[in-house]
Amino acid sequence: xxxxxxxxxxxxxxxxxxxxxxxxxxxxxxxxxxxxxxxxxxxxxxxxxxxxxxxxxxxxxxxxxxxxxxxxxxxxxxxxxxxxxxxxxxxxxxxxxxxxxxxxxxxxxxxxxxxxxxxxxxxxxxxxxxxxxxxxxxxxxxxxxxxxxxxxxxxxxxxxxxxxxxxxxxxxxxxxxxxxxxxxxxxxxxxxxxxxxxxxxxxxxxxxxxxxxxxxxxxxxxxxxxxxxxxxxxxxxxxxxxxxxxxxxxxxxxxxxxxxxxxxxxxxxxxxxxxxxxxxxxxxxxxxxxxxxxx
Ligand SMILES: [Fe+2]
Numbered sequence: 001x002x003x004x005x006x007x008x009x010x011x012x013x014x015x016x017x018x019x020x021x022x023x024x025x026x027x028x029x030x031x032x033x034x035x036x037x038x039x040x041x042x043x044x045x046x047x048x049x050x051x052x053x054x055x056x057x058x059x060x061x062x063x064x065x066x067x068x069x070x071x072x073x074x075x076x077x078x079x080x081x082x083x084x085x086x087x088x089x090x091x092x093x094x095x096x097x098x099x100x101x102x103x104x105x106x107x108x109x110x111x112x113x114x115x116x117x118x119x120x121x122x123x124x125x126x127x128x129x130x131x132x133x134x135x136x137x138x139x140x141x142x143x144x145x146x147x148x149x150x151x152x153x154x155x156x157x158x159x160x161x162x163x164x165x166x167x168x169x170x171x172x173x174x175x176x177x178x179x180x181x182x183x184x185x186x187x188x189x190x191x192x193x194x195x196x197x198x199x200x201x202x203x204x205x206x207x208x209x210x211x212x213x214x215x216x217x218x219x220x221x222x223x224x225x226x227x228x229x230x231x232x233x234x235x236x237x238x239x240x241x242x243x244x245x246x247x248x249x250x251x252x253x254x255x256x257x258x259x260x261x262x263x264x265x266x267x268x269x270x271x272x273x274x275x276x277x278x279x280x281x282x283x284x285x286x287x288x289x290x291x292x293x294x295x
Contacts, residue, residue: 007156008157009023021036027148035148041058055120058104058145094111096164105119107119107164119139122141133187136185162227179206183199189283198290210263218264239262242263249294
């Protein structure tokens with residue numbers, strides 16, 4: 001999931017217990033009352049979800065399953081060219097359905113035997129500390145809706161394609177899953193909001209938008225790149241910088257555009273040594289020093 005409020009459609013619980021998702025006028029589904037009703041119903045599943053119970057089944061249309069099948073097919077071609085070996089390993093182990101949207105409960109059942117991770121339903125924005133904190137418990141907050149069928153390769157918000165194709169395939173790889181857990185432990189350890197934001201930005205520039213050198217080619221492992229039909233063709237032309245904690249934790253990003261500044265790890269080991277070790281040990285003081293070192 002992306003972590004900025006403006007990227008999520010606001011979700012409001014009504015007095016009668018129903019849930020309304022407020023889509024902006026520019027959202028592809030804005031003028032589709034059937035889609036909007038489905039969005040409201042799916043958000044209601046997350047709002048009313050009781051932890052420890054199976055994730056309720058979301059209703060999808062045949063058109064929406066076709067969106068999943070189309071995007072899965074097209075991204076699969078691009079992943080073979082652009083994704084890291086570890087991500088491809090995760091995808092091969094997870095074996096997501098190709099022709100239909102998997103339910104989040106099904107994703108959990110596929111993922112848990114591999115790395116212990118399970119999914120939690122999220123209606124929209126989850127507060128940073130909750131979103132990251134539960135990663136330490138092997139839990140991943142995920143939206144359940146899918147983008148509007150009229151534009152299969154575009155979504156203004158993180159949908160189930162991003163959450164599952166982008167993140168679950170990565171979470172199926174033990175080395176990446178361990179990094180996600182460490183990010184969660186870091187989010188639980190730090191106390192100040194500035195330190196938490198720093199931890200989340202390092203996550204953004206690694207597990208969401210990270211790139212990696214692999215046999216003299218630049219590959220992607222970040223879920224945001226690997227779930228974006230357009231961005232995956234563009235990342236090699238972006239401003240690629242060396243992995244640097246101070247820079248990642250303080251660089252501003254605009255979630256509404258393609259990410260034009262990316263940070264490259266030289267290997268998985270390098271990512272583990274720099275970012276994994278940071279998340280393993282960081283606290284408010286060490287982060288304050290990293291912020292000061294940036295100036
Ligand atoms: Fe994400």
